Structure formats: C-alpha cells, structure tokens
Amino acid sequence: MRARSEGGPDDVDRGGATTTSEEYDTGRAVLLAAVAAIGGFLFGFDTAVINGAVEAIRADFAIGAGLTGFTVSSALIGCAAGAWVAGQLAGRFGRVRVMLLASAFFTISAVGSGLAQGPWDLVVWRVVGGLAVGAASVIAPAYIAEISPASIRGRLGSLQQLAIVTGIFLALLSDYFIATAAGGAGEELWLGLEAWRWMFLTEVVPAVAYGVLALQIPESPRFLVARGEHQQARSVLAQVLRSGVDERLREIRRTVAADARSTVADLRGPFLGLLPIVWVGIGLSLFQQFVGINVIFYYSSSLWQQVGFSEADALVQTVITSVTNIAVTVVAIAMIDRVGRRRLLLVGSAGMAVSLAALAVAFATAPLVDGEPALEGAAGPVALVAANLFVVFFGVSWGPAVWVLLGEMFNNRIRAAALGLAAAAQWAGNFLISTTFPALAEVGLGLAYGLYTAFAALSFVFVLRWVPETRGRQLEDME
Structure with a gap:
C-alpha cells in the first residue's frame, strides 16, 4: 500500500520541525x-x-x-x-x-x-x-x-x-x-x-x-552506508520509500562522510562534560521513571491490598490498569505524528501532576489502621480513579513519546552512543525508584506520591524549556 505524507517541502511545524513530501x-x-x-x-x-x-x-x-x-x-x-x-x-x-x-x-x-x-x-x-x-x-x-x-x-x-x-x-x-x-x-x-x-x-x-x-x-541503511555498502543501502530504502530514494541516500552518505563512528568520546561537551542534547535525553529517561510509573506496575496489587482492597479486587484492578495502558498507547500512536512529541509530553506532565497529587492527598489524609492507611468512603474510588488517570496520562505521552524522541533526537554521529547512555540512565532510574518505594511507603504513601507529583511538575518545566520538537524532520537534519 502506498501512502503520501501531507504537506510540501516547505511546511514547518510550530515546534520548529520541517516536513517533507514523500x-x-x-x-x-x-x-x-x-x-x-x-x-x-x-x-x-x-x-x-x-x-x-x-x-x-x-x-x-x-x-x-x-x-x-x-x-x-x-x-x-x-x-x-x-x-x-x-x-x-x-x-x-x-x-x-x-x-x-x-x-x-x-x-x-x-x-x-x-x-x-x-x-x-x-x-x-x-x-x-x-x-x-x-x-x-x-x-x-x-x-x-x-x-x-x-x-x-x-x-x-x-x-x-x-x-x-x-x-x-x-x-x-x-x-x-x-x-x-x-x-x-x-x-x-x-x-x-x-x-x-x-x-x-x-x-x-x-x-x-x-x-x-x-x-x-534488512540492516539499517545508515549502518550499511557507514560500511560502504551503498547499493545495498539503496535497496533497503527502496523497500520503504517510493520516491526520493536517491535524495535520502545522498543525505545519509553526506552525514556519514562528515561523521565518525559513534563513540563515548563524541558525547563530550561543555555542559558538565556532555553535550546539551545528551543531557536532554538523560533527563527524558529519568523523568519517565521518576514520576513513579513502575511503582504502579510492580507494586499495585500489594498496594491496593494494603489500603483495604481484597486480594481478588486488587488483582482485578491490576489487570484493568494493564489493559488501560495498552488502550492509551494505541491512542498515542494515532496522535503522535499529528500533535507532536512536545505537546503530548506537556499534556502528559500536567495530567500526571494532577492525578498524582490526588493520590498523595488521598493517602496522606487516610486514617491509619494497624499502621496502614485505610481509604474510607469516597477516598477509595478517588484514589482508584486517580491511579488509572495517571496511567492514562503516562501511556498517552511519556510512555511512547520518550522512546520516539530517543530514537530520533540525536544526530547521526552520536545516535548509537547517546541512545545507549540515555537508556542506561532510564534503567538506573527504574532501579532507584523500584527499590526505594517500599522504604518510602513505610514512612508514608503520601510522601512517596508527593515526591512523584513534584517530579511530574518538574517534567513539565523540563519539556517546556529544553526538549526539541522532532516531528516530520529527517534524521539527517538533526543538529
């Protein structure tokens, strides 16, 4: 099936991205x-x-x-x-x-x-x-x-x-x-x-x-060009592109000729030892974890039991949350090339901050029963709705958009090394949040979710100030 992108070669996205007809x-x-x-x-x-x-x-x-x-x-x-x-x-x-x-x-x-x-x-x-x-x-x-x-x-x-x-x-x-x-x-x-x-x-x-x-x-055309296998790279591009194959190949060849193989040394820059764009990638990775999303996926069943839900109900809520995450990811796929990466992230940060704040308040104000907060009256449904809204806002924004940005925001010279460093930071952040949550929860669930609320709010500022829009731009045009 053939498709044609909307817009001509001079169309410009509001976030600064240019789109090309192809x-x-x-x-x-x-x-x-x-x-x-x-x-x-x-x-x-x-x-x-x-x-x-x-x-x-x-x-x-x-x-x-x-x-x-x-x-x-x-x-x-x-x-x-x-x-x-x-x-x-x-x-x-x-x-x-x-x-x-x-x-x-x-x-x-x-x-x-x-x-x-x-x-x-x-x-x-x-x-x-x-x-x-x-x-x-x-x-x-x-x-x-x-x-x-x-x-x-x-x-x-x-x-x-x-x-x-x-x-x-x-x-x-x-x-x-x-x-x-x-x-x-x-x-x-x-x-x-x-x-x-x-x-x-x-x-x-x-x-x-x-x-x-x-x-x-097939192998990536970018890697094939770097190996000098230009004809094979053209063949791979032709499997996907129905027009502009030679132009795209020339752009890849131009950037490969100008760039050396991606190494850790290429990531060095004037700001705390790294290039600013590398810090942006690390920041995206860390904020994706610091909002506490994996607390929901790793601990949700035991969490709901701790605050008064039965084991059966807790398991049902975990399954519902997982299905919700899949559904909103499908929505994100439909939206991300129309709305743009930055807009999705900003909406997601705002929504996560509000829903996490509701969770923090619900847990912080709940009376303690045998040392555990008990969600009584309206507090239980409020916390349940807030938790699922948190998953919705994350799943439609920071879940998919961060992976998309990490794959495309770095220029060709540093992409492999920078993506590796950013992904390593993401896993380090995951480990930190996952291992500290039980200790934070012992102090108080209100404290834990209060911290995640603060990170969600900071993520909004981070995106607004530092994250570039990459929608519609060729990888060879990344700075």
Whole structure:
C-alpha cells in the first residue's frame, strides 16, 4: 500500500520541525518496525513475568525478604549494562546482529531461570535477561527511526511502547493461567517442574521467534552506508520509500562522510562534560521513571491490598490498569505524528501532576489502621480513579513519546552512543525508584506520591524549556 505524507517541502511545524513530501510503502514500513518491536515485547514480558513467581521462589529457596527483593530487581542491573553496551555494539556490528544477540540472551535467560537451583544462579540468569532487555530498549527505537519515513516515524516508533505494554500484559496473563492450571505457582505442573518455572520457560517461544524474524529483515541503511555498502543501502530504502530514494541516500552518505563512528568520546561537551542534547535525553529517561510509573506496575496489587482492597479486587484492578495502558498507547500512536512529541509530553506532565497529587492527598489524609492507611468512603474510588488517570496520562505521552524522541533526537554521529547512555540512565532510574518505594511507603504513601507529583511538575518545566520538537524532520537534519 502506498501512502503520501501531507504537506510540501516547505511546511514547518510550530515546534520548529520541517516536513517533507514523500511516498512510501506503509505495509513494508510497519512490518520492519513490528519485527524490531518484538524486542520491546520481550522487554515487557521479561521484566513482568517474575511477578507471578515471587512468592513461590521465596518459599522454594527459603530466602528472606531482602534476597527476594534483590532477586526481583537484579534484572535491572543487567538492563542498564545492556543498554550501555548495545549502543556501542550497534555502531560497530549493526542493528540486526544486536537483535540476534538479544534473542540469544533472552532464550538463555528463560531456560536458566526456569531451571535455576538456587537464588544466586537465578540472579545470574535474570541479569542475563536484563542484558537482553537493555539491548532491546536501545536497538528497537534506533532501527525503527532509521528505516521509517519521516512523516510516520512517530507512529512507528510508538510500536515499541505498545509492544512493551503488551508484553507486560501477556506475562501477567500467562502467569495467571499457569498458576491456575497447577493449583498454585509453587505446585508441580509438567515434567516434574513447578508452575513458577514454566512461567519463565514460556518466554523461550517469543525469544526464538525474535531471532528468526530478525534474520528476515534488512540492516539499517545508515549502518550499511557507514560500511560502504551503498547499493545495498539503496535497496533497503527502496523497500520503504517510493520516491526520493536517491535524495535520502545522498543525505545519509553526506552525514556519514562528515561523521565518525559513534563513540563515548563524541558525547563530550561543555555542559558538565556532555553535550546539551545528551543531557536532554538523560533527563527524558529519568523523568519517565521518576514520576513513579513502575511503582504502579510492580507494586499495585500489594498496594491496593494494603489500603483495604481484597486480594481478588486488587488483582482485578491490576489487570484493568494493564489493559488501560495498552488502550492509551494505541491512542498515542494515532496522535503522535499529528500533535507532536512536545505537546503530548506537556499534556502528559500536567495530567500526571494532577492525578498524582490526588493520590498523595488521598493517602496522606487516610486514617491509619494497624499502621496502614485505610481509604474510607469516597477516598477509595478517588484514589482508584486517580491511579488509572495517571496511567492514562503516562501511556498517552511519556510512555511512547520518550522512546520516539530517543530514537530520533540525536544526530547521526552520536545516535548509537547517546541512545545507549540515555537508556542506561532510564534503567538506573527504574532501579532507584523500584527499590526505594517500599522504604518510602513505610514512612508514608503520601510522601512517596508527593515526591512523584513534584517530579511530574518538574517534567513539565523540563519539556517546556529544553526538549526539541522532532516531528516530520529527517534524521539527517538533526543538529
């Protein structure tokens, strides 16, 4: 199917982005982006699948709360390292080869975790999986940005976030069905293995599929030009573009000729040792985590139980939240190339600040029962609505838009290294928020959500002051 972007070569977006007229094969572009986004699906699946296994692992290995918490969060250590290294490997060996490496690590991690004999070897396998998650978090947005027509790059880039939230949902769903089939996560299911082990082993199927499908897609034209394979790069561009292929190839060749291979040294600049645009990328990554979104996804079930909901109701709310996240991500895909990245982020920051403030007030003013806040009367529904509105505002803005911006905001010379550094910062932020929430919650949930409210408000100022609009601009035009 052919499509043509709206606007001519001189159209200018209000955020400063220029749009160009181009014809492209929408089906082919979506197919290539979708294969790359399978890494995002595994990203979501791998980070969420352990949720259904936590209590069974703790009982089987007879470990305490501290080691249990480290076992759960250990994957995030691998995520940060994988994101950092993947940017360098992608610049040296290509995007597709990094996808294949991530596929292998996902598979190894799934098998190792499912057959783990103790907490420490499970930690090792979880870190291996984290390396794959980190690599996928870098390589998918980079590849999608480099093969996408400028006019639909935002929508294609948003497939990464859609894949992530779908992976989270299906991981939770598969955990539920496996535990139900066995009569409990700690009960034996098939081949003498407990159900929690099969929760990990199910990841082998999408992990292998990722590698097989990655072998079917072409390498990034940007990487091919850097390797001197200009004819092959033109062939790849022609698979997606129906006009302007030679012009796009000339632009890539021009920027590759002017630029050296992306290295850490290229990120150095006058502001605290880094280029300003690199700090913008790091800031986007950290704010995406500091608003506390993963507190909702990692702790929502236990959180709702702590404030008076039954276990069954808490699980239902967790599923509703996950489905809501998928739905609003679809909305974001439809909007991001029309509205622009900055506008979505600004609306999201404002909405998150208001909804988080409502949560903070509800928890801070709730009476304590046995040391825990009890949401009585209207406070319960208010908190529930506020939590889901928070997910809505995040899912329609900061969830997908940050991944899109990280894939396209850096110039070609520094993209791989800068994306790797920003993604590593994101995982470090995730680890920090995830590990500090229990301690903050012990002091008071009002305090925890008050801090997340402050970060949401600061994110609005950050976007307004420093984040550029990239809608409609060719990657070769990024400064």
